[in-house]
C-alpha cells in the first residue's frame with residue numbers, strides 16, 4: 001500500500017461489508033427492500049457485493065450507469081427524469097433485456113418513454129415522483145400525482161408500478177428527523193389513499209436516503225429504500241451525525257509535497273481529486289476531513305494542490321508523509337477517479353475500475 005502512487009482512492013472492504021450488512025439487517029427487520037444507489041461507487045464489483053448482501057436491485061441516475069450496471073443486475077431503477085430522445089431510446093433498448101423502471105414527474109416524460117418503448121417492443125415500469133419537500137423534482141400535490149398516474153396507467157407499453165420520493169431535504173441528526181419524516185409520511189399516505197380510491201395500484205413505494213436510512217420505519221408505506229452514500233460514507237455523513245468515523249470506508253491518500261510556507265503543508269490532492277464541495281453541515285471545515293490530523297484544515301484547493309492550514313497542529317504532517325483525507329462528498333469524488341484501491345481483509349490492495357465513471361448522460 002505504501003508504494004501505490006498518490007493521490008488515490010482507498011476503500012476498506014471490511015468497512016464496506018459492515019455498512020452493507022447493517023443496512024441489510026435493518027431493512028430485513030422492517031420488511032423493506034434495499035435498492036442501493038450505485039452513483040456512489042459506480043463499480044460493478046461493489047454493486048455485486050450489495051446484491052450479495054440482499055439488495056433487491058440497483059438504482060442509478062443516468063442511463064449510461066444503467067447500461068454498465070445491467071451486466072450484473074437485471075432489475076434497475078433510473079431515479080432521474082427521462083424525456084429526451086437519447087435517454088428514452090437507450091432506456092427502451094435496455095428494457096428489452098432487463099426489468100427497468102423510471103421515476104418521472106411529467107406527462108411529456110411518460111409520452112416520450114412510451115413512444116420509445118413501443119418502437120423497441122419492450123415494457124417499462126413507471127414510478128410517479130412526488131416531492132416531499134426537497135423541491136428539486138416531483139409532482140407537487142397528491143392530486144397531481146393521481147393525474148399523472150392515471151395517464152401512465154392508460155398509456156400502452158408503460159406499467160404503473162407506484163410512487164417514488166426522495167427526502168433529500170431531511171439533513172438533521174437521526175433523532176431529530178421525526179417531525180419532517182412524519183409530515184412526509186402523511187403526504188405519502190394521503191397520496192396512496194387517493195390512488196386506492198381511484199383503483200390505481202402502487203406495489204412499489206420507493207424512498208430513502210443515507211441521512212434517513214435508519215429512520216425509514218417512520219414512513220411505514222415505503223416498500224424500498226435507495227441510500228447510496230451509506231456504503232462509503234464521507235465527511236458530510238460524518239458531520240451530519242449519520243455515521244461514525246469507523247463507518248467511513250473511503251479515503252483519498254495523498255502525499256505532502258511541500259512545507260516551505262510557514263503554517264502550511266501542501267498535498268498532491270486538489271480539486272481534481274477531492275472536488276470543490278464544501279461540507280454541507282460545516283461549511284468552515286475545509287475541503288475534507290483529516291482523521292489523523294484533526295487540527296489541520298484543507299483551506300484552499302488548486303486543481304492539483306491541497307493547502308493544509310497546520311498552524312494549530314502540535315506535530316504537522318512531515319514532508320513526504322502520506323495523509324488520509326475523508327472527502328466531503330464521496331459520490332462526485334469517486335466520479336473523478338478512474339479506479340480505486342480496495343484493501344481486503346489481509347491488507348492487500350486490489351485495483352478496481354470505477355466502471356461507470358464519467359457516464360453523465
Ligand SMILES: Cc1ncc(COP(=O)(O)O)c(C=O)c1O
Pocket residue numbers: 037079166208209210211226227228229230
Ligand atoms: C433520487 C435519489 N435517490 C437516492 C439517493 C441516495 O441518497 P444518499 O446520497 O443520501 O445516499 C439520491 C442521492 O442523491 C437521489 O438523488
